[in-house]
Every structure is written in C-alpha cells, then in structure tokens.
Amino acid sequence: MKKTVDVSIPLGPVHPCWKEPVRLKCETAGERVIRAEVELGYMKKGIERIMRGRPWQEVMFLAERVCGICSVVHNMVFIEAMEEISAIAVPPRAAYLRVIVNELDRMASHILANFSYCYTIEHETLAMYLLNTREIVLDNLERITGSRINTAYMIPGGVRFDLLPEDAAAMLADLVKVEDEMKRHVRIFETGPLIALRSKGIGVMSREEAIRSHTVGPTARASGVEESDLRLRHPTYRELGFTQITRTEGDNFARVMLRFDEVFQSIDLIRKCVETLPEGPIRGGGLCKAGETSYAGEAPRGELTYTIKTDDFGRVLDIAIRTPSIMNIEACAHSMIVDAASIADVTSTFISSDPCIACNER
Amino acid sequence: MRNILQEIKNFVRSRSIHVSYVDVGSCNGCDIEVLACLAPRYDIEQYGIYVHNNPREADVLLVIGSVTPQWVDKLREIWDKIPEPKAAVAIGNCPISGCVYARRGTLTTPPVENYIPIAASVPGCPPRPTEILNAILSVAPIIFKDYEEKQP
Amino acid sequence: MRSIVYYVREFLRPEWLKKFFSVKTAPLTTPAYFKGYPTLTDKECTHCLTCMMICPAPGAIAVLRHKEQWAPEIYPGHCIRCGLCVEACPEGVLTSGRILDVTSRDKTAFSSWYRLEVDDNLCMRCGNCCVSCPVNREIDPQLAGTGTSASDEVIMRIEGGRVTILHEEKCTGCKTCETNCPNRAIRVARMVEGVQGGEAEA
Numbered sequence: 215m216k217k218t219v220d221v222s223i224p225l226g227p228v229h230p231c232w233k234e235p236v237r238l239k240c241e242t243a244g245e246r247v248i249r250a251e252v253e254l255g256y257m258k259k260g261i262e263r264i265m266r267g268r269p270w271q272e273v274m275f276l277a278e279r280v281c282g283i284c285s286v287v288h289n290m291v292f293i294e295a296m297e298e299i300s301a302i303a304v305p306p307r308a309a310y311l312r313v314i315v316n317e318l319d320r321m322a323s324h325i326l327a328n329f330s331y332c333y334t335i336e337h338e339t340l341a342m343y344l345l346n347t348r349e350i351v352l353d354n355l356e357r358i359t360g361s362r363i364n365t366a367y368m369i370p371g372g373v374r375f376d377l378l379p380e381d382a383a384a385m386l387a388d389l390v391k392v393e394d395e396m397k398r399h400v401r402i403f404e405t406g407p408l409i410a411l412r413s414k415g416i417g418v419m420s421r422e423e424a425i426r427s428h429t430v431g432p433t434a435r436a437s438g439v440e441e442s443d444l445r446l447r448h449p450t451y452r453e454l455g456f457t458q459i460t461r462t463e464g465d466n467f468a469r470v471m472l473r474f475d476e477v478f479q480s481i482d483l484i485r486k487c488v489e490t491l492p493e494g495p496i497r498g499g500g501l502c503k504a505g506e507t508s509y510a511g512e513a514p515r516g517e518l519t520y521t522i523k524t525d526d527f528g529r530v531l532d533i534a535i536r537t538p539s540i541m542n543i544e545a546c547a548h549s550m551i552v553d554a555a556s557i558a559d560v561t562s563t564f565i566s567s568d569p570c571i572a573c574n575e576r
Numbered sequence: 577m578r579n580i581l582q583e584i585k586n587f588v589r590s591r592s593i594h595v596s597y598v599d600v601g602s603c604n605g606c607d608i609e610v611l612a613c614l615a616p617r618y619d620i621e622q623y624g625i626y627v628h629n630n631p632r633e634a635d636v637l638l639v640i641g642s643v644t645p646q647w648v649d650k651l652r653e654i655w656d657k658i659p660e661p662k663a664a665v666a667i668g669n670c671p672i673s674g675c676v677y678a679r680r681g682t683l684t685t686p687p688v689e690n691y692i693p694i695a696a697s698v699p700g701c702p703p704r705p706t707e708i709l710n711a712i713l714s715v716a717p718i719i720f721k722d723y724e725e726k727q728p
Numbered sequence: 729m730r731s732i733v734y735y736v737r738e739f740l741r742p743e744w745l746k747k748f749f750s751v752k753t754a755p756l757t758t759p760a761y762f763k764g765y766p767t768l769t770d771k772e773c774t775h776c777l778t779c780m781m782i783c784p785a786p787g788a789i790a791v792l793r794h795k796e797q798w799a800p801e802i803y804p805g806h807c808i809r810c811g812l813c814v815e816a817c818p819e820g821v822l823t824s825g826r827i828l829d830v831t832s833r834d835k836t837a838f839s840s841w842y843r844l845e846v847d848d849n850l851c852m853r854c855g856n857c858c859v860s861c862p863v864n865r866e867i868d869p870q871l872a873g874t875g876t877s878a879s880d881e882v883i884m885r886i887e888g889g890r891v892t893i894l895h896e897e898k899c900t901g902c903k904t905c906e907t908n909c910p911n912r913a914i915r916v917a918r919m920v921e922g923v924q925g926g927e928a929e930a
Contacts, residue, residue, distance in 0.1 A: 227650075228598055228629060228631065228654065229629065230628065230629040230630060231629075232629075233599070233604075233607050233608075233611070234599050234604065234607065235598075235599055235600075235646075235647075255646055256601070256644065256646045256647065257599070257601045257602075257641075257644060258601075258644055258645070258646070258683055259601050259642065259644055259677050259682065259683055259684050260677075260681060260682050260683035260684075261677070263681035263682070263683070264676075264677065264679050264680070264681045264682050266681065269917065269918050269919070269920065270920070271782060271784060271812065271918070271920045272676075272784045274784070275676055275784040275785070275808065275810060276676055276784075278603075279603035279605070279675070279676055279677075280603065281603060281604055282602070282603040282604035282605025282606070282607065282608060282702065283604050283605075283608055285603075285605065326608060326611075329611075342614070342615065342616055345611070345612065345614060345615040345616075346615050346616045346617055348612075348615070349612065349615050349617045352612075353759075356759065356761065356762060357759075357761055360761055360762060360763035360811060360825050360826075360827065361762065361763050361809060362609075362702075362704070363605045363608065363609065363702050364603070364605050364701060364702065364808070364810075366810045366811070366812070369922040370921075370922065371921070371922055372922055372924070374815070374836070374922070375827075375830050375834075376830065376834050495924045495925065496834065496836070496924060497836055497922045497923060497924040498924075499921050499922065499923045499924070500921065501919055501921055502919075527843050527845070527917035527919055528917075528919060529917060570604065572602070572603055572604040617756075618756065669785075669805060669806060669807075669808060672805035672806075673786075673787065673805045673806045674786075675785065675806070675808060676784060676785050676786070676808065678786055678787075679786055697805070699804035699805045699807070700804075700809065701785075701807075701808035701809060704758065704762070706756050706758070
C-alpha cells in the first residue's frame with residue numbers, strides 16, 4: 215500500500231528544544247509520524263584529522279573536546295587505550311580516583327539529560343530543580359580537578375591531582391545532599407500524573423528493535439538489553455562489584471527513570487571508592503610506545519571505542535572514534551519516533567534518547 | 577516628550593533582554609555552561625534575561641563554537657533574522673581564536689568576526705556561568721541604551 | 729471566595745512585595761580551587777620554554793623578554809586553562825588555583841624529552857635545520873650556510889651529505905628546524921611523562 219504523506223516537517227537545525235544543531239525531518243500523515251530522518255553534519259570539525267601526528271598531551275585535550283558533556287570519559291578511554299598500547303600500569307589509588315571523577319561526570323551528564331527531557335515536556339519546575347542539583351555535582355568535580363567541564367584529569371600512568379581527605383569529607387557530605395534532593399525529584403517524576411501522560415507508553419522501543427539497531431547505553435538498558443554496560447568488563451569497576459541496571463518497558467519514562475537509577479548507583483560507587491581508597495602514589499610514569507589497539511569504555515550515553523595506532527615516540531598516527539550517540543540517534547529515528555501518535559511527542563522522544571551531536575560528528 | 581519615551585524604552589530594555597544561542601561547531605561545553613546560567617544558583621532570569629532559542633525574538637545572540645563549513649552562510653542568515661537593536665556575544669575560546677581546533681587539518685574557519693559583528697567576547701574553555709552572565713549584562717546597556725537617538 | 733481573599737492578602741504583604749521585587753541571589757565568588765588563567769609568581773623565569781612546549785592550545789602562551797628578563801605571557805582568547813604549564817614549569821614561575829601547592833606536596837611533575845627524527849627519503853640535505861637551530865648557533869657561531877660544522881658539540885650537522893644528529897639531549901624543543909625545513913623531513917617529537925617522587929625512567 216502506498217503511504218500518503220501530508221506534510222514533511224523539519225525540526226531544526228536551530229530549534230528551542232535542541233541544544234545543538236541537528237535537523238530532524240518528519241513525514242507526517244495528519245498528526246501521525248510515518249517516517250523520520252536525521253540530518254547531521256552541522257558540527258563536523260575534523261577532530262580526528264587534527265589529532266593525527268600529535269603526541270598524547272595534545273590529543274588528550276582534543277579527545278576531551280569531542281564532547282563537553284561527557285569529557286571525562288573521552289579522556290579516560292583515550293588514556294586507557296594509550297596505556298594498553300604501551301603496557302603502562304596504573305597505581306591502584308589513581309585507578310580509584312579515575313572511577314570517582316568518571317562517576318561524578320556521569321551523574322552530571324545524566325542529570326543534564328533528564329533536565330533536557332523535563333524542559334522539553336515543559337515541566338520547567340522539575341527541570342530547574344535538577345539543574346540546581348547538577349551544580350552541586352559540578353562543585354565536587356571542580357574541587358577535585360580544578361574545573362567544571364573539560365577537566366583534563368587523567369594522564370598516562372595516573373591522574374594529575376590527589377584527593378585530599380578534607381575534600382573527600384566535603385564530597386561525601388555533598389553526596390548526601392544530592393541523594394536527598396534526587397530522591398525528591400524522582401518522587402516528583404514518578405508520581406506526576408501529567409508527566410506520566412507525556413512519558414509512559416510513548417516512544418516505545420522493544421528489545422528486538424534495540425538489538426537490531428545496535429543501541430547502546432541507557433537507551434538499550436531501558437529496553438532490557440542485558441550485559442550492555444561495558445563497566446562490567448572494566449577491572450576497577452569489577453573490584454567495586456558493579457552490577458547493571460536494566461528496565462524492560464523501553465518507553466520515554468523508562469529511559470529517564472533508568473538514568474535516575476544510575477545516578478543513585480554512581481553515588482554508591484563513589485562512596486565505596488572513597489571508603490576503600492588505597493594509599494600510595496597517584497602517578498606511575500611510563501612512556502607511550504608504538505602499537506595499535508581498540509579500546510572501549512562506557513560513556514554516559516553508551517559504548518565508546520577508540521581505535522588508535524601510534525609510532526615509536528607515542529604520537530598518534532591514526533585514530534578512529536566510535537561514539538555512542540550515532541547508534542542511539544538512528545534507533546530513535548527508525549524505531550521510537552516512527553508511528554508516534556503526535557508530532558508533539560517527537561521532540562521529547564528524541565531528547566529522551568539523550569542525543570549528543572558534538573560526539574557524533576566530531 | 578521624546579525623552580520620556582526614550583527613558584521608558586531604556587528602562588524596559590534594561591529589564592528585558594531576550595537571548596538566543598547558536599552553536600556553530602563547539603564541543604558542547606560552552607552550551608551547557610549557558611544552560612547552567614538558568615539554574616537557580618546563577619538565576620539568569622532575575623536580571624530580566626530570558627534564554628530563548630528563537631532568533632526572531634532575540635536581542636542578544638550568543639555565538640558558541642568555531643565556524644564549521646555548514647554554518648558559513650547560515651550564521652549570517654540567523655544574524656539577519658534578529659530584529660534591531662541587536663548584539664552578538666562570542667562565548668568561549670572557539671569564536672575568538674578557534675581554541676584547539678585551529679590547527680592543520682581542521683575543517684573550521686574561525687574567528688566568528690569574519691561573519692557577523694561581535695560586540696563582546698568571553699574567553700575561557702569553557703567560561704564559568706558568572707563570566708557569561710557578566711558579559712551579557714555589560715554588553716546590554718551599551719547597545720540598547722538610547723538606541724533611537726543614536727540612529728542617524 | 730475565601731481563598732481569593734487569602735491570596736490577595738498574602739500577596740499584598742509589604743515583606744512579600746519587597747522580596748518579590750528586590751531579592752537577588754547571593755553574589756557568587758569563584759572558589760580558590762578553580763584553575764583560572766595562570767598568573768606570574770615572583771620566581772625568575774629561566775627561559776627553558778617547557779611551558780610553551782607542553783601547552784596543548786595553539787598560541788596560548790609565549791615567553792617574552794621584558795628588559796633583560798624573560799617572562800611567560802598568557803593570551804586569554806587562546807588559553808584553555810588546563811594548568812599543564814603550571815605543573816610543568818620547573819621553577820614555579822606560574823600559578824593557577826591551587827595546582828602549585830598540590831604538586832609541591834605530592835611531588836608530581838612532568839618530565840619531558842625531545843627526540844629528533846629525520847626522514848632520509850624526504851631530506852634534501854639543504855642544511856636549513858642545522859643553520860636555523862638556535863642552540864647550534866650558540867655553540868658554533870661559525871656554522872656554515874651548508875650546515876657543516878667543525879664542532880662536535882652541536883645538536884646536528886651535515887656529515888657526508890646527510891644530517892647527523894649528535895646531541896639529541898641538548899634540544900630545547902623549539903621546533904625552529906621543523907618550521908624551516910622545506911620538505912617536512914625533520915620532526916621533533918615531544919615525549920612527556922607524568923612522574924611522582926622525582927624518579928623518571930628515560
């Protein structure tokens with residue numbers, strides 16, 4: 215049967231709901247969305263081209279600036295890939311500090327994603343509450359690393375700054391505050407009848423669709439894909455006894471609630487890290503050598519892979535980055551938005567998959 | 577009579593600044609720092625600044641990012657859509673110098689001054705929300721005060 | 729009706745009106761641990777250029793001469809406030825946030841070396857690199873235009889029609905040779921290692 219398309223509605227590139235430029239073309243029949251298409255390419259800066267022929271101390275900063283929201287994890291995955299190439303061992307204290315900073319960054323990213331969702335469904339009160347809670351998380355990130363975003367914390371063979379005992383105490387006190395506030399926000403979100411109307415049963419992606427379209431991260435976990443969190447394979451997280459959170463509904467509500475749950479999980483991980491923080495040096499030294507590897511880590515949005523080839527002096531000869539959002543955006547356009555009952559749900563569904571355009575196009 | 581009208585306009589404009597931001601190829605860091613200005617801790621709206629994303633309603637355009645090939649012509653179009661009086665503020669290092677992207681092999685063509693006039697710039701990678709707030713507040717009176725009388 | 733009266737009375741209270749129109753958030757202060765733009769301390773710069781060589785942002789820092797005294801200068805439109813220069817400087821000339829205190833307490837530092845590499849397939853044997861090198865000129869002012877030198881102390885010289893690197897460890901990493909090479913044959917590799925406690929493996 216031939217599909218009848220009434221209007222093709224473009225959303226973007228400059229759109230009040232998009233934080234970054236992306237164009238979403240929706241072909242609609244009445245209010246029903248028949249087909250959606252994502253048009254990227256507004257942010258292509260050629261970071262991989264700039265990275266070639268440069269030593270780690272420059273590539274590290276470029277890797278951070280692939281994405282400003284999840285900059286810590288880009289730094290971490292790049293540095294751990296370089297360590298795998300050059301067989302550099304990390305001191306245990308540095309490995310734990312990395313987990314602390316990474317989880318703080320994940321909390322900030324997840325809270326920001328949920329802020330965007332609440333802002334998109336016009337629940338501005340909850341959105342502002344969440345944004346204020348995020349500031350407390352960023353304060354802690356700043357206290358450890360010295361800057362709020364683009365922290366430049368990890369270097370091959372360790373980290374740059376140590377965690378002082380008084381900072382650790384202040385961080386634990388702040389985490390109690392964050393946990394209390396987040397519990398309140400989750401209650402608002404879970405029990406709000408209007409939020410449930412805008413979120414439950416909208417943008418449903420089944421487990422089969424999620425696997426077929428290779429979704430990663432919270433988007434996959436909300437659809438019930440098991441073993442999709444790469445933190446399960448990271449040695450430090452395994453020491454901490456990390457377990458994956460999975461939900462099965464696969465709608466907007468599940469995706470947002472999964473991120474809320476992961477924030478609480480991150481708080482627990484940080485507490486466990488601070489409790490069992492081993493004594494010792496924070497830098498082991500070690501020079502980067504020649505080699506080639508492909509290393510994957512878990513970003514707030516899913517699996518992040520760096521494929522790196524270096525020369526004898528530790529300069530990056532070739533690099534390829536595979537970021538999580540590209541799979542999630544395509545899955546969103548092909549599985550979630552299609553057959554949406556209303557064009558008004560398109561923006562919120564798209565935002566609920568937490569798209570990061572800067573990551574995608576680099 | 578005209579002066580009173582101008583006074584009223586000055587007062588109203590100083591308390592109602594609509595801001596639109598456009599990301600022309602940054603790392604997202606400055607984007608979320610502009611968003612962080614909305615948070616109740618910084619509370620950009622207590623100064624009468626309202627963050628929109630609609631250029632047609634905006635007074636101040638925040639330009640974020642070094643200019644990517646896609647934006648070379650579109651940035652000017654967005655600037656033309658903003659009604660007078662208007663001002664553009666460059667947020668972060670990218671619109672000023674291209675930050676770490678201004679190297680061999682890059683696809684970006686900074687600075688932004690080549691495409692639209694920039695009234696003020698906030699260096700930093702990314703700048704703190706307080707720095708962004710101060711820049712918007714400092715540029716607004718210079719541009720909007722006695723705008724009609726300055727016209728030829 | 730009673731609720732309307734209640735709300736009207738509530739909103740006409742002078743305290744409420746005063747609060748509504750005048751209250752602002754508390755003035756915000758930048759915390760002491762924020763890595764701001766590096767500023768100068770009173771230590772003397774020795775013109776070793778470590779800060780310039782480790783800086784990841786193009787054109788962010790330059791060491792300039794002010795009346796017989798070298799001093800680094802930071803350019804705000806380019807500096808990304810990463811603090812690597814503060815940590816790398818062996819003299820502690822720059823300071824930013826509390827990086828200087830933390831690094832001196834933890835004894836963390838960056839040690840760097842430079843490796844010179846000449847691609848013989850690209851090299852045209854012009855000798856530009858040997859002539860332009862500022863260290864070479866200081867050691868042997870008589871360095872000929874062809875890049876040959878009688879001194880054994882220079883970093884590199886032309887020997888038998890090809891560039892021979894004699895003293896790699898004297899290189900300061902200024903990359904003058906790289907910019908003067910017409911064919912991009914000579915490359916300076918900066919190798920940086922983050923160390924703690926003073927020991928470093930070469």
